[in-house]
Amino acid sequence: MGLQGAIIEYMEQGRFICAMVLDEDSKRLRLINQNGREVNLPLSRLLHQSAKRHSLTLSRDEQLRLLKEADQNRQAMLPQIDLAGIWQLASEEEGASFSPAFLAELAFGEDATDNHVAAFLRSIFVDRLYFKYKEGQVLAHGPEAVAGLRLKQEREKEQEALMSTGAMMLKRLWDGDTATEWPERDRCLALLGDYYVFGNEAEESELARELLKKAGLTGPHDVYHLLIRSGVWQPHENVALLRYAIPVDFSGELSAAAAQAPEPVAEELVGRNRRDLRELPLLTIDGESTRDYDDALHVERRGDDFLVGIHISDVAHYVLPGTPIYAEAARRMTSLYFPETQIPMLPRALSEGVCSLVAGKARAAMSVMVLLSSKGEVLEFDLIPSLVQVKRQLSYPEAERLVASGDWELQALAKLSEQLKQRRIEKGALLLPVPDVNIRIDPEGKVSVALLPVDTISRSLVAEFMVLANTLSAQFVADRQAPGLFRAQDDPHQRLIAGGEKDLFSIFRQRKQLKPGELLVYPKPHSGVGVMQYTTVTSPIRRFLDLVMQHQIKQLLSGRGAMFSADELAGVAGDINTVLARVS
Structure with missing residues (x-):
């Protein structure tokens, strides 16, 4: 190559280095660089070589002087180079490549010296926005590439x-x-x-x-x-809500729409296929902090039998398919409860307002009226749209005390619920009660954890009548051969215990033998509940599935056929499974 005596330039650890070639072979150069070091440099690292050759008889001091001067001169030239302007000229020829000397002449406006060319090459390595150096030629980036590189540089800065x-x-x-x-x-x-x-x-x-x-x-x-x-x-920020992008607040538009829902007016509701049941002695039993009351009970003697009313808030009256609030409920699928907060499925103006069965307030409801024998046998039942008014709003502890003190209604409901439970167990139900873990955070941030039994008289009472309402609602839809959202479960792999077992170890052993539940459009038996068909309708404020089924049942009751087709419900079932898997 004949490079002996040439001043060449290479990069080391991000710095430009000038060096003089002392000797060479086909692959490497032996150099003295500007720092006085002798270096063996692969030819592939060579960036620039001077046209001029210097005598190798120069003293070492003279060589170093020449190298340092070259480095200083080239560095001093960098501010004079307008790369953006040169690029504007060069980029007009799309895909063209240029010699460094040609572009250096454009930059300096005169015949390019070795220092001019080397300075220009330094500039395109310092600012890689407009040009790139490849195999001795300089290529101009296209406009799109420059825009992308500029954005990258801004991000790096x-x-x-x-x-x-x-x-x-x-x-x-x-x-x-x-x-x-x-x-x-x-x-x-x-x-x-x-x-x-x-x-x-x-x-x-x-x-x-x-x-x-x-x-x-x-x-x-x-x-x-x-x-x-x-x-x-916030203190106690719920990271899971952020991770799964679970919506917490409602938009102003949705909150405003919910706030416009009017308080029920009896005269407007009664008579349009809705029965006035406000005189019945309804009661609710819920947790002490509950504000979204979606179910209530009442009981009456009918000779030797009992008429039990299971009254569910008629949320479908306010939340119609095709409305923004319905779409938001479909997106959320369920209300979520945490120690530090509650995230409702519906705006609070609905969930804790006109849809909540608050004591003393007239409310639209769907009532499952069931005639039971004293042994818990279902003699007949009816599903009716109604107008109700709760008389007593009880907590679980209050209900326990009233049962113990001889309250007739609660004692009657408790005895009937026990008969219903035994009937389910005889049909193969597995109750498998496990205590609830109750976590509370007080205003000072103190955390308390307690185990709450789920098989107390009051909790069992509520649970059994909700199971009954769900079962009868599923039967109502199935008898009309209409599609719905039915929960099903096959028999366990192995049955280890009787249905009423309370030993925790045995319960957990049995749980491992359970087969997964299914959500189907047409009914199948539910082994765990011990019924031939099952759905859920008792929490339409809190569960989208229950709201959908309430709409389906109301339309069937009106004689207009099913509101939702099997295909539509299959899509809803898929969405429910997807969302609930995410929020669980």
């Missing part, structure tokens, strides 16, 4: 700013300086939040890890506490 100041500011936040502000504060805290929620799946997980490492915040929950201290998250 943003990341550099985050890293340079972010780590220090995060440490100050961690140390209690909550007034700390800096331009990238929101961006920085947002990416840390994403990283805590999504882990390595977060879009900028690598940047977040580097930032935390530099700030010394490497504990598993440091980000969680940092975001609370900075006011981004």
Whole structure:
């Protein structure tokens, strides 16, 4: 190649180095560089070579002087180079490549010297936005590539700013300086939040890890506490809601639409296929913090038999298919209950307002009226739209005390519920009661955990009559050969215990033998409940499935056939399974 005596240029650790060629072979050059080091350089690393050759008889000091001068001159020329302007000219010829000397002449407006050419090459390595160097030629990027590279550079600058100041500011936040502000504060805290929620799946997980490492915040929950201290998250922030993008608040439009739902007016509701049952002695039994009352009970003597009313809030009267509130309910599928908060399926103006069976308020309802023998045999039943008014709003502990003190209605309901339970057990039902884990957070943030039995008299009473209403509603739809949303379950792999077993160890052993439940459009038996067909209709405020079935039943009652086809319900069932798997 004849490079002896040439001043060449190469890069080392991001810096441009000038060197003089002392010797060469087919693959490598022996050099003395501007720092006085002798180097063996592969030819592939050569960026530029001077046209001029210098005598190798020059002293070492003279060689170093020439190299340092070349380096300084080239560096001084960089500010004079208008890469954007040169690119405007060069990019007119799409796909063309240029010699470095030609572009250097455009840059400096004169015959290109070795220093001009080398300076131009340095400029395109320093700013890679417009050109790239390949095999001795310079290629101009197209407009789209320049736009993409510019965006990338802006992001890199943003990341550099985050890293340079972010780590220090995060440490100050961690140390209690909550007034700390800096331009990238929101961006920085947002990416840390994403990283805590999504882990390595977060879009900028690598940047977040580097930032935390530099700030010394490497504990598993440091980000969680940092975001609370900075006011981004609330104390006890529910990360699962963020991870699965579960909606918490309702839009202003939905809240306004719900608020427009009028209080029921008896004169407008009664007589249009809706029976006035406001004089009946309805009672509710719920948790002490419940505000969304969607079911109530009453009982009357009918000779030796008992007429029991299971009254369910008529949510379908207010939430119609095709409306935004219905669509939002379909998106949420269920209300969610947490120690620190409740996330309703419907706006509170509905769920705790006109749809809630609040004591003393007239409410639209769907009533399952069942005539039972004293042994819990269903003699006849009817499903009717109704207008009801709850007389007593009881908590589970209050209901327990009233049963013990001889309250006739509650004692009658308790005895009948026990008969219903035994009938189900005889038909193969497996009750498998497991205590509820009740977690509470008081206003001061103190957490308490308690186990609540689910088989107390009051809880069993409510559960049995809800099972009865669900079973009879499923029978009503099935008898009309209409599609619905039916829950089913095959017999367990192995039956280890009788249905009423209360030993926890035995219950958990049996649970492992259960087959998975199904959600079907046409009925099959439900082994676990001990019935031939089963659905759920008793919580239309809280479950979308129950709301859909309420619409289907109301339309069948009106004599207009089914509201939803089998195909439509199959789609709803798929959506329910998908969403509930996500929120479980």
